[in-house]
Amino acid sequence: MITQATAYPTLSLALGSGKRSLPWLLFLAVAGSLLLWASAKIQIPFYPVPMTMQSFVVLFLGFALGPRLGAATVLLYLAQGLAGLPVFAGTPEKGLGLAYMTGPTGGYLAGFVAAAYVTGWFAQRGFDRRLATTALAALAGLSVLYALGLGWLGVLVGWGKPLLEFGLLPFLPAEALKLALLAAVLPLAWQGVSKG
Template identity: 75%
Template sequence: MTTLATTHPTLLNAVLGGRRSALQSVLLAVAGTALLWASAKVQIPFFPVPMTMQTFVVLFLGFALGARLGAATILLYLAEGALGLPVFAGTPEKGIGLAYMMGPTGGFLAGFVVAAFVTGWFAERGFDRRLVTAAFAALAGLVAVYAFGIGWLGALIGWDKPVLEFGLYPFLPAEALKLALL
């Protein structure tokens, strides 16, 4: 049995010239949560729903930081939100903390962790070096976000409701645009 080994440095490992120290990793994670926080707050008018850049930043963090640090960065972001910091889109207006996280967007937030890990895993294997394979890696990350998001949304509001119309279809044009930016 063969496995795909990590053979390529992530973007930031290449910039930093090799392995990161623990302090560098912590600082990168904190900077990543700040970037994700900002991406949640900036809304771009888009039909039929406004677009944030959160999924773009989640995928970017996976590509740049790799699987483990990318996922850890998203977990830190979720911990900040769980503690009541208004880091998510629509907070504090739509609530904060665990109550917000258990709402309709909870599955998407969980999907962010998986997406960063998946995208980072592919990046660590060189998928970010070519357009076609990078697009595949990014698409795999988006599938993770929407699989968790739609699953949670359906469980929350009921599968008899138009779950895909609420949680997927309106976002597809924006996601296609964000994929083009990667």
């Protein structure tokens, strides 16, 4: 079992000079939830479907904040949505609050929490320092995210439907791009931190 003493520091710890005070952690969580909110609202033209940066931000939050704070930040974002704030992609047009969260994207929202935890777990083990290991850790996070998303989608629409064609395949090109971006950016960020 990894302990805090043997864990690799996350980017937030390295940049915050090891700060763990409650105000600092709350600031990081609120800032992360706002970043996730913004990432849901910006659509980038892409083929075959428009791309948001939500999954990128979810994985980044896990890497940067660690498993517990990363997952807690995503939970804060979900709490904002549950309270009726239009934080999700397609809101308020596609509904708000619990009605939206229990719809077809509900599993993906739950997957956000799990994905942030998974990538944070890998970050505590130093996987975000090199391109190849960052890519593997991001792929693990995305796999968990899509497993939960497709699982809930299957419950809602039925397992006889072409779930992969609805809930996975159209998003793979964009996810590959975001994964490559994470794999490039995080090791560079660590190089900058180590020089600073």
